[in-house]
Amino acid sequence: MVIPYPPRQKDLETLVQKLGLSKTAPINWNLLNLALTHPTVSPTANYEQLEFVGDAVIRLAVAEFLLESYSELPVGEFAAVRSMLVSDRTLARIAADYGLARYLLVTNSALNDKLGEESRLAESFEAILGALYLSTHDFSLIRPWLDFQLIPLIDEIRTDPARQNYKAALQEWTQAHYKLLPTYRLTESDTSALPHRFTTEVWLQDQCLGQGSGRSIKAAEQAAAQVAFFVVCVPQERDRG
Structure with missing residues (x-):
């Protein structure tokens, strides 16, 4: 049985290409569509479950990258850096770099909640990672572009004292x-x-x-x-x- 593409397939392909992936990549487009659907749009068909998966995905992806690229760091600093990288603030920043808000289906009432914008972006970004991971059950659709986002962020955290804000x-x-x-x-x-x-x-x-x-x-x-x-x-x- 052929699974139909979501109605907004073209928009999803545009976003995927922004990530540096080909639109012919083995992506489950329906999962990606769900990853960009806010709970206010549908109480059941939304990104919440994919966000749950994506939370684990981003933590493991960051841990792998830190181990591969910064193996000299002690475990304590690994955990501190990762905590800052997977925070809503950082994930929303990455999401904003890709213009994710443009592709997120969300009701006007939620859009009017400006204080919730950071959480929406971070949650949908995690959901996208969950959708991409479940498409292949590995990091082949994630690490090629995510690594390039992590490099400058890690450098900021490690070199700028203002970023090493333990209160935050x-x-x-x-x-x-x-x-x-x-x-x-x-x-x-x-x-x-x-x-x-x-x-x-x-x-x-x-x-x-x-x-x-x-x-x-x-x-x-x-x-x-x-x-x-x-x-x-x-x-x-x-x-x-």
Whole structure:
């Protein structure tokens, strides 16, 4: 039985060619169509299940690339870099580079939710990865173009101190896993001498995740977030593979 192409086949082919793939590649076009269908368009035929697969796909693809290209890094830094690469912010940025919003079927009511734009782009991008992976059950339709996106992003993360924002990384991690934001508590403030010294703790609900000190409250919060990230988040990321 011949599976019919989706009605918007031409648009899907245009997107695939933007990714650097041929329109004759062994792509399951109906899956790709679903990957670009927001849940507000259809409660059942949408990208949610493919996003679930794509979440695992992007994590494994990034892990493979890091191991192949940055084998000298310790496992802790692997996990920290990967966490930033697979965050909604980064995935939405990649999606925007390909003009993904143009191809996403979404209702006007959802489009009016500007605060949800980043999540929509990140989710649909993961869904696309899920569709491409399920088309061949390997990374042959993904790694050839994704690797080129990862190289400059990894360089930014490793060389730009502003990108190594452990408060942001911890926040993204807790949001993804618990739908909660961490809070910071100032436990010590010594301004009687120079340099000043501040100590803060970072908490998630009733659990202290880490403590850090610095010459300013912001620096102390970054230090606490870094401790929490490597003590709490990294081991769980490693366990998830």
